[in-house]
Amino acid sequence: MSDIIRVRFAPSPTGLMHIGNLRAALFNFLFARHGKGTFILRIEDTDKTRYVPESLPNILEALDWYGLNVDEGPFMDSNGKVAERGDSGPYTQSKRLPIYRRYANELVEKKVAYPCFCTPERLEQVRHEQSKRKEAPRYDKRCRVMDLVERERNIKSGIPMVIRLAMPTSGITEFNDLIRGTVKFENSSIDDQVLLKSDGYPTYHLANVVDDHLMRISHVIRAEEWLPSTPKHLVLFKAFGWNPPHYAHLPMILGNDRTKLSKRHGAVPALNYRDLGFLPQAVVNYIALLGWNPGGERESYSVSELVDLFSLNKVNKAPSIFDLQKLIWMNGIHIRSMSPEQLVPYVRWFLSKLPSDEYDVDDATVAKVLTVIQDRIPTLADIAQWGSFYFKRKISYTKGELANLGKEPVRSSSPTDSTKKTEEALKFALNVLEGVSNLTFTPLELRENFMKMMQAEGKVNKDVLPFLRYTISGSTVSADVFDMMACLGKERTLKRVEEALMILRT
RNA sequence: GGUCCCAUCGUCUAGCCCGGUCUAGGACACUUGGUUCUCAUCCAAGAAACUCGGGUUCAAAUCCCGAUGGGACUACCA
Numbered sequence: 001m002s003d004i005i006r007v008r009f010a011p012s013p014t015g016l017m018h019i020g021n022l023r024a025a026l027f028n029f030l031f032a033r034h035g036k037g038t039f040i041l042r043i044e045d046t047d048k049t050r051y052v053p054e055s056l057p058n059i060l061e062a063l064d065w066y067g068l069n070v071d072e073g074p075f076m077d078s079n080g081k082v083a084e085r086g087d088s089g090p091y092t093q094s095k096r097l098p099i100y101r102r103y104a105n106e107l108v109e110k111k112v113a114y115p116c117f118c119t120p121e122r123l124e125q126v127r128h129e130q131s132k133r134k135e136a137p138r139y140d141k142r143c144r145v146m147d148l149v150e151r152e153r154n155i156k157s158g159i160p161m162v163i164r165l166a167m168p169t170s171g172i173t174e175f176n177d178l179i180r181g182t183v184k185f186e187n188s189s190i191d192d193q194v195l196l197k198s199d200g201y202p203t204y205h206l207a208n209v210v211d212d213h214l215m216r217i218s219h220v221i222r223a224e225e226w227l228p229s230t231p232k233h234l235v236l237f238k239a240f241g242w243n244p245p246h247y248a249h250l251p252m253i254l255g256n257d258r259t260k261l262s263k264r265h266g267a268v269p270a271l272n273y274r275d276l277g278f279l280p281q282a283v284v285n286y287i288a289l290l291g292w293n294p295g296g297e298r299e300s301y302s303v304s305e306l307v308d309l310f311s312l313n314k315v316n317k318a319p320s321i322f323d324l325q326k327l328i329w330m331n332g333i334h335i336r337s338m339s340p341e342q343l344v345p346y347v348r349w350f351l352s353k354l355p356s357d358e359y360d361v362d363d364a365t366v367a368k369v370l371t372v373i374q375d376r377i378p379t380l381a382d383i384a385q386w387g388s389f390y391f392k393r394k395i396s397y398t399k400g401e402l403a404n405l406g407k408e409p410v411r412s413s414s415p416t417d418s419t420k421k422t423e424e425a426l427k428f429a430l431n432v433l434e435g436v437s438n439l440t441f442t443p444l445e446l447r448e449n450f451m452k453m454m455q456a457e458g459k460v461n462k463d464v465l466p467f468l469r470y471t472i473s474g475s476t477v478s479a480d481v482f483d484m485m486a487c488l489g490k491e492r493t494l495k496r497v498e499e500a501l502m503i504l505r506t
Numbered sequence: 507g508g509u510c511c512c513a514u515c516g517u518c519u520a521g522c523c524c525g526g527u528c529u530a531g532g533a534c535a536c537u538u539g540g541u542u543c544u545c546a547u548c549c550a551a552g553a554a555a556c557u558c559g560g561g562u563u564c565a566a567a568u569c570c571c572g573a574u575g576g577g578a579c580u581a582c583c584a
């Protein structure tokens with residue numbers, strides 16, 4: 001076996017790319033890049049009945065969003081059409097049907113496979129009877145022992161048939177899984193799998209083996225659910241006289257209830273995380289650490305660091321549970337580690353979703369706003385709420401709401417008292433703000449001025465700042481008041497305070 | 507039912523291969539405190555695990571066996 005690394009991510013286009021797919025893709029990608037190898041995308045569309053046309057564009061978009069660039073295989077060209085690159089194509093199995101047929105015939109000639117004429121109904125019944133007798137449900141090998149004359153006759157008369165693998169009835173098949181070590185299977189316990197269906201399409205098992213060989217795949221890195229069918233694949237490799245690739249079976253990602261991740265478990269489609277406001281590098285970082293750990297105590301890694309450190313023998317054997325809480329935390333880490341300018345492209349989409357009659361999103365100032373709120377947004381989607389002090393055209397509140405701010409928490413004061421208190425605070429603020437020059441309207445300067453003046457008048461923060469916060473942001477929960485005011489600029493800040501005072505006087 | 511895989515805090519994990527340095531470390535979440543005009547960030551502290559039973563050994567989270575538990579597979583699906 002050559003030491004050139006070629007790996008593939010081989011999804012079947014039966015639905016949207018989900019987290020499990022993403023994980024398989026990511027580990028293949030990391031392994032390929034780490035070993036300076038080739039990362040191949042292969043589309044396993046051999047089940048016509050489950051084919052979903054939107055699936056492939058979704059897979060390509062997801063790979064692109066997460067930065068898992070494919071070296072060979074389908075890609076979206078500049079016209080938005082699916083094209084393929086690489087010299088081992090086609091990379092879409094439905095375009096390789098003659099190849100599989102040829103190899104299936106070769107297996108029949110070698111007597112490693114045989115035609116089977118059993119109807120689905122008969123198979124169903126055989127299985128039914130077996131399970132009634134508490135036996136393992138499996139094909140009873142009736143057509144395997146059919147005499148050649150009858151077989152020829154059946155073929156000639158055009159009875160629908162499939163090609164089945166003639167699994168050895170004795171001996172064991174063992175292999176060294178790169179993650180799990182030696183795994184052994186009793187050949188006699190394995191069914192005579194269908195290799196070529198009656199519609200001329202191959203099953204996964206045939207297509208997989210043929211393509212992995214033809215595409216010179218060096219390492220098959222796939223989910224653990226494939227572990228039990230690996231001996232079938234090995235038997236096929238042996239029958240063809242080919243060298244099998246190395247195998248590595250990844251532990252599964254489970255939902256909170258410890259079962260296979262499915263729709264019930266929340267935002268499973270991989271691109272949903274984009275729409276929920278997660279950074280691709282945060283998701284990649286999180287997923288990489290689910291079932292893999294380079295050792296040590298670090299949690300935050302860039303993609304290139306992951307590539308440098310990645311190795312299959314550090315992959316865990318046990319399945320892991322997807323924890324959205326930790327992803328959210330990690331997203332925050334990545335958001336805070338980036339500059340506002342770097343964040344802008346990711347944030348734009350969320351801002352574009354805001355109603356334009358209420359929000360005024362000025363592209364040029366997004367970065368400025370981000371510096372103010374970057375520390376407190378766990379996801380990019382939160383920019384709408386936290387940035388609204390700036391983007392919202394009009395901060396609206398009623399007189400009552402403003403007055404309410406003046407209420408003492410303990411002893412309740414009369415409405416007039418609380419209105420007065422609010423008014424007093426805002427008048428004070430207005431006065432201070434007017435004293436700060438346009439040029440020095442910075443958080444630091446503002447803070448100093450306010451502190452100085454408050455001290456002079458015997459006021460404490462609580463007497464002024466909550467009122468100002470509400471006036472500026474329209475919320476009792478917001479970013480730093482001074483940061484917000486500096487971000488807004490003197491003119492807009494003054495306008496808001498003045499407007500609030502006017503409302504109070506009505 | 508059969509086959510295979512797996513097993514450290516609620517969760518992600520370090521340690522396991524090459525037994526002693528483990529009164530088992532880190533992180534998320536949780537609780538408490540500090541910083542603070544709010545919410546976050548940040549800082550400090552706390553609670554929280556080697557599934558069980560045998561064996562090997564002077565010594566086992568680490569090696570072996572078994573049980574239990576969980577998961578995957580068991581289709582003319584991948």
